[in-house]
Amino acid sequence: VKVTFIHSDGREETVDGRVGDSVMATALANDVEGIVGECGGSMMCATCHCYVDDGWSERSGDRMDGEEDMLDCAASELRPTSRLSCQIKLSEGLSGLVVYLPEAQL
Ligand code: FES
Numbered sequence: 148v149k150v151t152f153i154h155s156d157g158r159e160e161t162v163d164g165r166v167g168d169s170v171m172a173t174a175l176a177n178d179v180e181g182i183v184g185e186c187g188g189s190m191m192c193a194t195c196h197c198y199v200d201d202g203w204s205e206r207s208g209d210r211m212d213g214e215e216d217m218l219d220c221a222a223s224e225l226r227p228t229s230r231l232s233c234q235i236k237l238s239e240g241l242s243g244l245v246v247y248l249p250e251a252q253l
Pocket of ligand 1: 171183184185186187188189190191192193194195217231232233234
């Protein structure tokens with residue numbers, strides 16, 4: 148499934164992800180800069196912060212329990228579309244997903 152990452156400078160990168168993988172893992176596997184994922188996906192770091200494109204926010208689901216608290220620790224501005232990308236699992240229905248990367252993760 149395709150995932151498009153839009154960097155804070157407007158640069159776009161579209162990569163192939165595997166169903167079941169998280170958006171964070173997909174970014175790391177494809178060397179997408181701007182996602183750090185320090186804790187490996189256990190909701191302990193907030194360095195995988197991203198903004199889900201408005202057209203995808205419903206399909207990508209709600210924030211998980213505890214995600215909100217961790218997002219409060221994110222380095223960049225929090226927005227209604229903020230998510231921890233390690234908590235978004237890819238599915239066929241999410242092919243074409245677009246997420247924006249924040250200016251900083253640390
Ligand atoms: Fe640490 Fe997502 S990778 S919270």
